[in-house]
Amino acid sequence: MSRIPCTTDVLIVGGGPVGLALALDLKYRGVRFMVLESSDGTLSHPRVGTVGPRSMELFRRWGVADRIRATGWPGDHPLDIAWVTAVGGHEIHRLDFGTADNRPPLAYTPEPEQVCPQHWLGPLLAREVGVHPDGPLRRRCRLDRFTRYDDQVVATATDLDDGSRLTIRARYLVGCDGAASPVRKAAGIAAPARYETRVFRNILFRAPGLRERLGARGALVYFLTQPPTLRYPLRSMDGRDLYRLTVGGPGPVGPEPEAAGQDALTTVRDAIRYDTPLEVLSENVWHLTHRVAERYRHGRVLLAGDAAHTLSPSGGFGMNTGICDAADLGWKLAAELAGWAGPKLLDSYDTERRPVAERSLEEANAHLLRTMRRELPKEILLDSTEGARARAKLSEGMERSGVRREFESPDVHFGFRYVSPVVIGDGRRERDWRTDALPGARAPHAWLGADTSTLDLFGRGFRLLCFADSDRLAAFEAAFAHRGVPLRATRCHDASVAGLYRSAFVLVRPDGHVAWRGATLPRDVVRVADTVRGAR
Incomplete structure (x- = not known):
């Protein structure tokens, strides 16, 4: 068995969506990287269905939104x-x-959300990153172990196709390896459960002709309200x-778990009123956990996505x-590697x-509980005046x-602010993120x-x-240049944009969040430059 050294x-x-998003950000910044993915990239049971609007803005930056x-x-x-x-x-x-x-355009973003399930999104991002041997994404390659040092991380991995071993020396290692995250566990980072684990079944199926049958009654998501067994999407x-x-699924999922033991085809037929052809493709049982890692960094090992x-x-x-x-971490890693980060x-x-x-x-759990706790009286099933009432x-x-x-949450996607x-x-005085360039918030569109x-x-x-001279x-520019921090100044003469940003000068970070704003440029330009690069 050969051992191949890599640096x-x-x-x-x-190599899921988050790992590949981080790879795209690093590629955008000219940083060398390698992605290890133990699977072959095939998704027989796709999960995520919609790319949110802030993610679409980031994919716009990385050149893949279109x-x-x-x-x-x-x-x-x-x-x-x-x-x-029931459907129908x-x-x-x-x-x-x-x-x-x-749909009408949104005033606050150029990139509305886009339906793109993971079996479409994953291959697209993989092509953009580049699959080995021509690119840095190595599929069917399993991380075995890693050792942290003061100046690097040394990892060993196995090629699952030919059994060869890789020794990889990296300046940093980022675990984007899912909820179970071997990287998180090996780094000794705890992620205690915040709520009870729940068990669900996903059933993937084909229903040829169903969309045409539904006509104007079509929808992206149908929430079933069929007591006593169906209440999920x-x-x-x-x-x-x-x-x-x-x-x-089996276990403590809520007040109506009767569908847990029912076969998949029967369950799907119960969910659809029409007598239409159905083909069950796959089903899986999954465990919903609510966790946040106690820390996202341990030396040169960091976590992102479901690992965090x-x-x-x-x-x-x-x-x-x-x-x-990925967008927050990518530019900071690039700054560290370029030598200008504090x-x-x-x-x-x-x-x-x-x-x-x-x-x-907390927001997602509130939506889940709303669905789980909703009382569904049996009368709603009646074809009568009583049922209509x-x-x-x-x-x-x-x-x-x-x-x-639950389905229109711009404050969740855009409204968060960094305090750091x-x-x-x-x-x-704070204003709305849509109409003000708030320090720590995403700069407005x-x-x-x-x-x-x-x-x-x-x-x-x-x-x-x-927005002023x-x-x-x-x-100001010299203070950044002296420290090697990339900075460009843009004079904006558009009064409507100036009215939106509400400050004569606004400094925006590489991730698109506001680092500083002011009515005038500061006299102590060194303080600003050193603070935003983490040196004060």
Whole structure:
């Protein structure tokens, strides 16, 4: 058995969406990396279905947003969410979101969310990263162990096809290896459960002709409200004939676990009122855990995605939280490797991202509990006036309980703010993230032309937006240049953009978050430069 030595700057363990997003960010910044993925990349049972709007903004930066939109989701398929007694049965409540083709543009982002299930998204990202031997993504390659040193991490891995062993020397190792995360466990980082573990079944099936049969009653997601067994979502996976049904599995899943032992085909037939052809493709049992790692960094080993946090899929925050992890971590690793980061910069990854995961976990769990605790009276199944009254009452209760927030949550996707030693607050009265460049928050989107957003200015390095002139600009630029920190200044003459940003000068980090703002450029430019790079 041969042993192959390899050297890289960042070793990413796990080739799922988060690991590949981190790889794309490092590629964008010119950082050497290697990705180890133990599977062959085949997804027989796809999971994630929607790429959130903030993730789409990041994919826009990395040059793949257009490709994600072109993966195959039909532009005329409804994006609605409907609560029904069965697909094709009585409809109780509906949220109208239009279609990808006709939904109105959003004022606060150039990139609305996009349906792209993981069996489409994974191969697309893998192609962009590059699969071995021409690229750095090594599939069918299992991490066996690693040893941390002061200046590097030495890992050993096995090629599962030919049995050869790799010895990989990396400056940093990032575990993107899922909820069970061998990297997290080997690093000795705890991730205690915050809520009871729940068990579910996902059933993947084909239903040719179902979309046509439904016609105007079509939806992206159907929440089943069929007492006593069905209350979870059935969603379209490709906009054509592929669907996934979630039901309670064996164990403590909630008040109605009766469907746990029922065979898959019978369960699917119960969920669909029409007598239509059905083919069960696969089913799996999965455990929903609610965890946030107690820390995201242990020396030169870091965690991202499900390795750092697992939360309910309700709301669609899990993968999207992980992709934002990648955007925060990527530029900080690049700064460390380039030599301009101060000692606090990489530690700020934990400081900034862990509170976001904790808030997202609580929000997602609230959505899950709303579904699990909803009372479903048997009368809603009746084809009668009594049944219509029961359905109307249930719909009113759904409206009052805020069900829309689960599917339209811009505050969760965009509204988080970083409070850390590398963000300079100003003590000014806080406004909405949509209408103000708040320190620590994502810098607002505004159109600078037909196809150019303010977001397109951010990414390579720091960007100083100047809505006024200053004789201190040269000194400001010199302070960054002297420390090797990449900075570009942009003079903006657009009054509407200036009104949105609400400060004469706004310094934006490489991840697109505001690092500092002010009515004038500071006299102590060294303090600003050293703070935002983590050296104070």
